[in-house]
Amino acid sequence: MKPTLLTGIFAFALYSAPLHASVVIEEDFSGFSKGTDVAPDMGSPVITDGIVPAELTKTPGWSGSGVFQAGGSVYISAGEGSLATPAINLSSNGGNYKIMFRAKADVASTPLLIMDTQNGSGYGFATLTDEWAEYTMTMNGGTHASVIVFSGMYGGYCIDDIVIDDGGVGIPVLLPASDFTRGSFTANWEETVGADSYALNVFTLRYDPVTTIFKRDYLLEGYIVEGTSHTVADIDFGTPYYYTVCGCQGGNVTFEQEQPMRVIPEAVSAPVAYAATDVNADSFTGSWSESDLATVYAMHVVKVHTARQAETYDIVNTDFSYIHTEGTVDKPQKELSGRIDGDWEVVMPAFAKGLLGLNNQDFSLFDDAMLVSPVYDLSVGGGHVSISFDAMGRRNLTGGFVAMGRYTDSGGIEYVERKEFDVTENMKSFHFDFYGGSARSFILMSSEMLGMLFIDNLRVSVDMNPGESLLVPVRTYDTAQTSCTASSLGLGHDDIAGYYVTGIYRDNAGQFPEVVSEMSNSVVVAGLAGIDATSDDDSNVSVTVSGMDIRIANPYGGCVVICSADGRRIVSDCSGDATLTCRVPSAGIYVVTVDGRAFKVIAD
Numbered sequence: 001m002k003p004t005l006l007t008g009i010f011a012f013a014l015y016s017a018p019l020h021a022s023v024v025i026e027e028d029f030s031g032f033s034k035g036t037d038v039a040p041d042m043g044s045p046v047i048t049d050g051i052v053p054a055e056l057t058k059t060p061g062w063s064g065s066g067v068f069q070a071g072g073s074v075y076i077s078a079g080e081g082s083l084a085t086p087a088i089n090l091s092s093n094g095g096n097y098k099i100m101f102r103a104k105a106d107v108a109s110t111p112l113l114i115m116d117t118q119n120g121s122g123y124g125f126a127t128l129t130d131e132w133a134e135y136t137m138t139m140n141g142g143t144h145a146s147v148i149v150f151s152g153m154y155g156g157y158c159i160d161d162i163v164i165d166d167g168g169v170g171i172p173v174l175l176p177a178s179d180f181t182r183g184s185f186t187a188n189w190e191e192t193v194g195a196d197s198y199a200l201n202v203f204t205l206r207y208d209p210v211t212t213i214f215k216r217d218y219l220l221e222g223y224i225v226e227g228t229s230h231t232v233a234d235i236d237f238g239t240p241y242y243y244t245v246c247g248c249q250g251g252n253v254t255f256e257q258e259q260p261m262r263v264i265p266e267a268v269s270a271p272v273a274y275a276a277t278d279v280n281a282d283s284f285t286g287s288w289s290e291s292d293l294a295t296v297y298a299m300h301v302v303k304v305h306t307a308r309q310a311e312t313y314d315i316v317n318t319d320f321s322y323i324h325t326e327g328t329v330d331k332p333q334k335e336l337s338g339r340i341d342g343d344w345e346v347v348m349p350a351f352a353k354g355l356l357g358l359n360n361q362d363f364s365l366f367d368d369a370m371l372v373s374p375v376y377d378l379s380v381g382g383g384h385v386s387i388s389f390d391a392m393g394r395r396n397l398t399g400g401f402v403a404m405g406r407y408t409d410s411g412g413i414e415y416v417e418r419k420e421f422d423v424t425e426n427m428k429s430f431h432f433d434f435y436g437g438s439a440r441s442f443i444l445m446s447s448e449m450l451g452m453l454f455i456d457n458l459r460v461s462v463d464m465n466p467g468e469s470l471l472v473p474v475r476t477y478d479t480a481q482t483s484c485t486a487s488s489l490g491l492g493h494d495d496i497a498g499y500y501v502t503g504i505y506r507d508n509a510g511q512f513p514e515v516v517s518e519m520s521n522s523v524v525v526a527g528l529a530g531i532d533a534t535s536d537d538d539s540n541v542s543v544t545v546s547g548m549d550i551r552i553a554n555p556y557g558g559c560v561v562i563c564s565a566d567g568r569r570i571v572s573d574c575s576g577d578a579t580l581t582c583r584v585p586s587a588g589i590y591v592v593t594v595d596g597r598a599f600k601v602i603a604d
Contacts, residue, residue, distance in 0.1 A: 024088050024097070026163040031056035032069040037104060037132075037158045040068045040075035052083075061086025066152060073160035078106070081152030083159070084117070090142025092166040094193050097142045098252065100163045101150075104132045110155035114139075117147045124255060128157055138247075138254045140171050169194040169247040171254045172228075174261040180293065182237040185263050187245070188229045192254075195247035198225045201256065202232050202243045205511065224248070238295050240507040265293045268503045268517040271482075276499070276525040283487035284497075284525045290482055291503030291517060298504060299484045300343075300519075301474040304496045306561045306593045307464035312386070315376060315472055316342045316460045325351045329394055329454055332357050336366065343374045343473035350452055358446065358453045361395060370446035371455070374473045375407065378437025381463025387443065388431040390456040393423040397451025402432060407440040416441075427456065437462070467559040467574040469593075491528055496563075496591050496598050498524040522564075524591055524600045543592045543599040550592060550601060552580045558595020564588065 035041030046052055046067045054060035056069075066081030067074055076083055090097045099114060105128035116122035119141040126135050150159060170192035179186040187200060200223045205214040219241065220232065235241060241263040244256035271288040278285040286299050305313055318341060327333035332350035339345055340356060348369035350357030358369035378385055387402055403418040419432045443460060447453045464470065474497070477484045491497055503517040542553040552560055557576035562584065563569050570590070571582045584590055584603050592599045 023165045034069040036071035040070040073158045076152040078156040084149045087145040090146040095142040096170045099137045103159045105157040113151040118143045172245045177263045180265040184233045187243045189245045192247045197248045199246040238508040240511040270517040271501045271520045273520040285485045287483035288501045294503030299477040301486045306469040314461045327352045373443040378441035380468045383437035384463045385434040389458045390427045392427045395451035400447035404434040406438045467572040469569045561593045
């Protein structure tokens with residue numbers, strides 16, 4: 001148990017204002033008459049069988065070890081010495097209670113540990129001087145049969161006039177911060193029993209490489225508040241703050257909470273995405289409005305592919321040549337997380353030049369290493385998915401697996417199929433076919449063995465029938481700015497590209513979970529390879545909108561597909577009708593493809 005010393009607001013003299021309470025137990029140790037506080041009777045231990053003789057105390061049942069008489073007080077020897085009360089009922093007043101005593105240590109600044117053996121979190125420390133002084137400790141979590149122990153773990157001392165009553169002050173329950181802005185936030189907590197004010201502590205945590213622990217840097221320390229909230233001003237936006245609150249009454253102050261409250265925004269507003277600029281065959285610049293509390297933005301680039309005929313379409317086809325690093329397979333660049341093109345997430349990646357590795361050496365300390373795809377609609381083409389890749393092992397890893405799963409309506413995960421493969425230290429090619437793809441499917445690669453798995457030439461493809469559409473993430477760009485250029489989009493014929501943006505609050509020390517906004521409006525990017533601003537022959541093919549109805553003139557009888565801006569297929573019609581009217585479910589931006597040519601329309 002690490003000694004957190006009680007000084008300042010955590011230990012107080014007995015002259016503090018008394019609380020209304022009933023005394024549960026008191027002892028003046030007048031029966032401990034032998035010896036003195038300067039020269040305790042060390043030759044005659046009081047306890048030989050664990051129990052203090054009943055004639056020496058007012059209340060029978062005291063126990064301990066290494067306890068000696070000291071002229072009307074008790075001497076507790078250093079190390080194994082301890083003195084324990086009988087079992088007492090401290091459950092009244094919400095389990096809050098108060099311990100008062102006089103003490104004198106052999107050596108100044110000796111920590112005195114006091115704990116309730118029936119409550120693992122019911123403990124505290126007082127710093128003793130080498131002269132007699134009076135102390136009060138406010139404790140919490142009392143039970144119907146608490147046993148309070150005074151320990152000599154950190155040094156010997158004399159103790160006398162112990163009084164325990166149930167008049168303690170409760171530790172406040174912390175509530176989440178509110179009204180978060182770039183310059184302030186409001187700390188909140190619940191009213192607690194017995195408190196007439198509260199001591200607020202607001203701080204950051206700074207890692208000390210010498211002691212290898214986090215130390216507090218206080219913005220507010222012991223700031224007295226009358227109510228149950230306080231607006232904290234002059235914060236450094238992006239810095240991770242924490243707060244704790246102690247209950248106060250008179251000079252008595254409770255301990256703080258075991259876990260401080262993290263200060264994070266309740267929500268981040270969604271940016272507004274604007275029309276793309278600087279559009280070239282394979283690049284564009286996206287821009288958006290500033291979000292109120294975002295420290296960084298994510299520009300999500302996606303593409304929608306519509307099959308004009310039966311085909312096999314590559315969701316991913318990469319040789320990882322874009323991975324530039326000094327790492328090698330024998331000495332890779334290790335990270336805790338990462339993301340590759342196509343927005344596949346990597347847990348515990350190990351990067352080598354032109355290769356992606358999964359570092360499974362430390363899964364007892366960290367998460368299992370894995371490569372996980374985004375969510376795809378793999379129901380197209382009857383749900384057939386083909387996966388091929390090259391793989392090899394290092395550090396004694398000899399196998400891995402690839403699986404296809406799906407997210408259920410209840411938010412759970414179901415695995416549809418799993419294929420295992422064996423690897424050596426030389427690259428080997430693998431090919432697997434999966435069946436049963438659904439609308440919310442994903443692909444996962446990992447290993448259950450210690451070591452490292454390296455992957456190259458990853459290709460994932462699906463069968464597609466004429467008129468079917470598929471939304472595929474291309475890449476996500478993180479930036480602190482309100483614009484970003486996307487390039488190397490890998491668009492094929494009949495691919496429609498677009499983007500949307502999320503604002504993210506990400507603290508500058510990486511201590512808190514991110515707070516991510518709702519997605520912005522989606523923007524379709526016209527003029528890229530694979531999408532035209534208008535039809536090549538718009539004098540014959542036309543798309544018009546009247547309210548929620550989209551009317552298509554289709555003189556050549558091509559397939560018609562209507563997708564929402566986020567890629568969700570609304571209509572797929574290959575009937576060949578020369579005219580078609582479709583009602584969309586809600587107002588918004590829609591992309592209409594007619595015989596492979598794309599139109600962006602707005603239904604209102």
